[in-house]
Amino acid sequence: MPSPGPRTLYDKLWDAHAVAEDDGETLLYVDLHLLHEVTSPQAFAGLAAAGRTVRRPERALALSDHNVPTMGQAAGPAGVADAAARAQLEALVDNTRRFGIENFPMGDPRGGIVHVVGPEQGRSQPGMTIVCGDSHTSTHGAFGALAFGIGTSEVEHVLATQTIRQRKSRNMRICVEGRLAPHVHAKDLALHLLGLVGVDGATGHVIEYAGAAVRALSMEGRMTLCNLSIEMGARAGLVAPDATTFAYLEGRGAAPGGEAWTAALARWRTLPSDAEAVFERELRIDAADVAPMVSWGTNPSQVIGIDGRIPDPAGLPSADARDAAARALAYMALLPGQKIAGTRLDRVFIGSCTNSRIEDLRIVADIVRGRRVAPHVRAMVVPGSGLVKRAAEAEGIDAVLRAAGFDWREPGCSMCVGMNPDRLHPGERCAATSNRNFENRQGRGGRTHLMSPALAAASAIAGGIADPASLD
Numbered sequence: 001m002p003s004p005g006p007r008t009l010y011d012k013l014w015d016a017h018a019v020a021e022d023d024g025e026t027l028l029y030v031d032l033h034l035l036h037e038v039t040s041p042q043a044f045a046g047l048a049a050a051g052r053t054v055r056r057p058e059r060a061l062a063l064s065d066h067n068v069p070t071m072g073q074a075a076g077p078a079g080v081a082d083a084a085a086r087a088q089l090e091a092l093v094d095n096t097r098r099f100g101i102e103n104f105p106m107g108d109p110r111g112g113i114v115h116v117v118g119p120e121q122g123r124s125q126p127g128m129t130i131v132c133g134d135s136h137t138s139t140h141g142a143f144g145a146l147a148f149g150i151g152t153s154e155v156e157h158v159l160a161t162q163t164i165r166q167r168k169s170r171n172m173r174i175c176v177e178g179r180l181a182p183h184v185h186a187k188d189l190a191l192h193l194l195g196l197v198g199v200d201g202a203t204g205h206v207i208e209y210a211g212a213a214v215r216a217l218s219m220e221g222r223m224t225l226c227n228l229s230i231e232m233g234a235r236a237g238l239v240a241p242d243a244t245t246f247a248y249l250e251g252r253g254a255a256p257g258g259e260a261w262t263a264a265l266a267r268w269r270t271l272p273s274d275a276e277a278v279f280e281r282e283l284r285i286d287a288a289d290v291a292p293m294v295s296w297g298t299n300p301s302q303v304i305g306i307d308g309r310i311p312d313p314a315g316l317p318s319a320d321a322r323d324a325a326a327r328a329l330a331y332m333a334l335l336p337g338q339k340i341a342g343t344r345l346d347r348v349f350i351g352s353c354t355n356s357r358i359e360d361l362r363i364v365a366d367i368v369r370g371r372r373v374a375p376h377v378r379a380m381v382v383p384g385s386g387l388v389k390r391a392a393e394a395e396g397i398d399a400v401l402r403a404a405g406f407d408w409r410e411p412g413c414s415m416c417v418g419m420n421p422d423r424l425h426p427g428e429r430c431a432a433t434s435n436r437n438f439e440n441r442q443g444r445g446g447r448t449h450l451m452s453p454a455l456a457a458a459s460a461i462a463g464g465i466a467d468p469a470s471l472d
């Protein structure tokens with residue numbers, strides 16, 4: 001049932017996919033179902049046990065990313081030492097073969113992190129509904145697609161029916177006017193917004209990012225921004241499709257070609273929110289107020305600018321916030337009032353579905369070219385896909401990184417999450433370009449500071465948390 005009157009981008013996506021209503025819930029048609037090895041084995045097992053088939057196998061794509069080691073991938077799943085990881089990787093190969101789903105297995109050059117590969121292959125397109133058993137599915141909203149994470153039982157439901165039950169969220173718009181300063185990137189904007197909105201401040205909402213500073217972002221930047229929407233509690237993040245979106249998609253594998261491209265463009269141009277559309281919540285910020293950001297705590301809203309000092313829990317408004325901050329500081333081994341810049345690091349991790357695309361790696365290479373990683377730091381760069389890796393190698397980025405002392409790895413989630421051999425040791429402090437700094441996430445007792453690739457690169461060189469401007 002189309003909503004009456006002017007509609008937002010979200011309303012339009014919703015209306016175009018609603019196939020039935022029941023008791024306040026809507027059954028939405030799913031255009032693209034992305035799968036990975038961790039949240040799909042039970043779904044396939046359930047499907048097989050019920051004697052069901054996959055309704056539209058051509059609308060699914062499977063990737064192996066969380067469990068894969070980032071060295072020696074050519075050996076395939078059989079070469080994975082951890083038995084549980086190996087079983088999940090092998091199950092994905094078997095299940096996709098059995099049900100006729102396209103799969104880029106471990107070691108396939110087209111493979112990599114699901115949220116990097118979908119867009120790269122041209123599978124993620126404006127106007128679509130996209131789901132995956134993974135919270136950071138919000139990334140694909142950068143294309144003007146309604147993209148959100150689902151649970152394993154829902155993965156089974158989508159496999160069987162190509163639909164998903166949903167309750168409609170409220171519309172929220174974040175307008176970012178003006179221009180980001182030099183060395184300030186989409187990641188800084190996302191962390192800045194997290195600091196303002198909080199980790200559950202956007203619960204029950206779908207956020208549309210708008211304004212001149214968002215329009216000026218590349219597709220890579222928009223993906224980084226939408227990726228972190230889930231950390232604010234939002235159901236999804238969205239950017240209206242425009243010339244930047246179309247230029248990124250034109251000629252990409254699965255993107256429409258010829259007359260279908262012209263028809264798609266005409267359709268996609270109708271998607272942006274109507275001028276009179278109403279958003280239940282609006283937030284406006286000036287891009288010039290966004291500093292290079294760093295997290296100091298154990299959730300991604302606990303952030304400060306690179307020139308800032310660690311906050312004093314005693315100054316926080318509620319008992320809960322004071323307790324959370326005190327606990328975070330104890331875990332992170334940081335003191336109130338301490339400057340964040342200069343905090344000594346053991347490790348640097350550049351990668352993850354937040355920041356492992358070619359543009360991210362170019363930024364890193366530009367900063368570290370001709371410099372050396374500090375001797376006490378172990379730094380690694382993990383491209384988001386095999387194709388990002390190849391593109392970087394064709395540009396000589398790998399050579400620049402290796403010469404600076406970085407480890408250059410094969411694609412995967414890697415040290416974003418401790419599900420593969422790339423982990424922090426207890427007590428190690430790491431600058432990371434990923435999206436979650438939860439306790440023990442990068443390895444038991446590991447301490448994570450979230451930041452942009454630019455800051456992570458500068459920090460690797462300086463040996464402690466550093467502003468790239470300090471190297472200029």
Ligand SMILES: CC(C)[C@H](C(=O)O)[C@@H](O)C(=O)O
Pocket residue numbers: 038039066133134135136149417
């Ligand atoms: C393993 C997976 C279910 C999880 C997610 O949903 O986000 C992971 O990708 C993460 O980033 O924590």
Ligand code: SF4
Pocket residue numbers: 065066113115134136352353354412413416417434435
């Ligand atoms: S890179 Fe990290 S955040 Fe992204 S899907 Fe993998 S584990 Fe999740």
